[in-house]
Amino acid sequence: MTKVHVGLSGYSYKEWQGEGLFYPVGLKQADYLKHYAAHYSTVEAPGMWQRMPTPSAVAKYVDQCPPGFQVSPKMHQKVTHLSRLKPEGHETLVAFADQMVPLERAGMLGQVLVQLPPNLARKEGLLEGFLAAMPRRPTLRWAFEFRHGSWRCPEAEAALRDAGAGWVVTDTDDEEAPRVVTAGHVYVRLRRTAYSDDQLKDWADFFLAQAAEGRDCHVYVRHTEVETPWRWADRLLELLAVRDG
Numbered sequence: 001m002t003k004v005h006v007g008l009s010g011y012s013y014k015e016w017q018g019e020g021l022f023y024p025v026g027l028k029q030a031d032y033l034k035h036y037a038a039h040y041s042t043v044e045a046p047g048m049w050q051r052m053p054t055p056s057a058v059a060k061y062v063d064q065c066p067p068g069f070q071v072s073p074k075m076h077q078k079v080t081h082l083s084r085l086k087p088e089g090h091e092t093l094v095a096f097a098d099q100m101v102p103l104e105r106a107g108m109l110g111q112v113l114v115q116l117p118p119n120l121a122r123k124e125g126l127l128e129g130f131l132a133a134m135p136r137r138p139t140l141r142w143a144f145e146f147r148h149g150s151w152r153c154p155e156a157e158a159a160l161r162d163a164g165a166g167w168v169v170t171d172t173d174d175e176e177a178p179r180v181v182t183a184g185h186v187y188v189r190l191r192r193t194a195y196s197d198d199q200l201k202d203w204a205d206f207f208l209a210q211a212a213e214g215r216d217c218h219v220y221v222r223h224t225e226v227e228t229p230w231r232w233a234d235r236l237l238e239l240l241a242v243r244d245g
Contacts, residue, residue, distance in 0.1 A: 003216055004207045004240055005042035005070050005110065006233050009189070009223040012047075022230050033064045040233065042070035042110055044189075044220040049074040049115070052092070053099045062106045071103055072110035072143075072187070072218055081117050085130040097135040104139040110218045111166060111187050115145040122150040131163040143168045143187035143218075157182055171203075179206065186210045186217045193225060195232050204239040 012032055017023035027035060036043065048057070053073065061071050076096050083089025096112075103109040127144075134142060144160060145168035146152070160167055160182040169188045171177035177188070190203070207217045221233045 003041075004211050004219065005040075005217065006219045006237050006240070007040040007042040007044065007070075007221075008036075008229055008233055009044040009220045010046050011036040011043050013223065016230075021228070033060065037065040037069050039230075041068065042072065042218055042220075044113065044218075045071050045073045047074075048096075049077050049080075052076055052096065055099070055102070058099055058102050061108060062102055065108065067107070069108055070110035070218060071108055072113055072220070073100065074113045074115060080115060084117065084120055085126050087129065087133070090130075090133040093130075093133060094135055097140060100140065104137065107139075109139060109141075111141045111143040111185055113143055113145060113168065113187065115168075116147055116151075118147040121148045122153065122156060127156060127159050131159060131165060134163070134165075141183070141185050142166065143183075143185070145170055145187075145189070152178065181210070181215070184215055186215050188217065188219045189222075190219065190232065191222045193222070195235075197235070200232065200236050201239055204236060207240065 012029070014029065017025070017027060019025060022039075023032060023035060045061075051057075061069070065071075073096075076092055078092045079085070079089040079096065083092070100109055100112070142163075143166035146156065147170075157167065157180060164183050166183040166185050166187050167180040169177045169179055169186070170191060171189070172191045173193055186207075188203070188207075192199075203219075207219065210217050219236070221229050221236075223229050
């Protein structure tokens with residue numbers, strides 16, 4: 001059964017704790033994840049971009065989150081920003097994927113976010129070589145966030161489609177997201193500093209349309225430079241519930 005999972009990009013932010021905020025006063029930071037997982041069905045895990053995930057880091061999600069909770073890890077920087085998709089980062093790519101096996105076994109792996117640097121332009125064969133090196137397992141789904149305009153081309157879309165990899169739809173204050181769909185799963189990052197109800201209704205319709213076509217959707221609301229980012233996620237969930245009947 002396909003689902004629309006809505007959450008935030010990260011959860012361990014002390015500035016979210018206080019009177020009237022997401023984490024109540026007195027809640028221990030060690031209990032943030034449990035509290036978060038009681039409200040949302042997924043989280044984007046950006047911390048894995050900075051530090052290679054360890055077995056204990058992965059195990060905490062399995063141990064502290066309910067069945068069906070989805071974790072979307074952000075691929076380590078050595079692969080995306082230091083090696084820039086080149087072969088010298090492929091060993092790290094495989095090692096990263098291997099660390100996700102416990103989440104896969106638990107049915108808790110969402111999609112692996114491969115976020116490219118803004119200054120990484122498309123080069124002939126670079127993406128195709130990386131896609132060929134990616135580990136392939138039925139429960140291992142990949143999604144690519146391209147942040148240089150040169151990637152918006154039929155060749156990049158075709159390469160992702162051929163590999164069954166997703167195109168990350170990123171909506172920002174500067175630019176409306178091109179809703180490109182290249183796989184049987186959809187990954188959306190809502191990065192605007194504010195959303196109107198009409199904008200959220202439009203997104204809810206898009207997610208439900210994708211789910212109706214058999215695609216799982218993982219949706220993450222911006223977490224920085226926004227005072228209460230969870231309000232957009234909460235409203236989106238309300239709208240999805242209304243439309244889903």
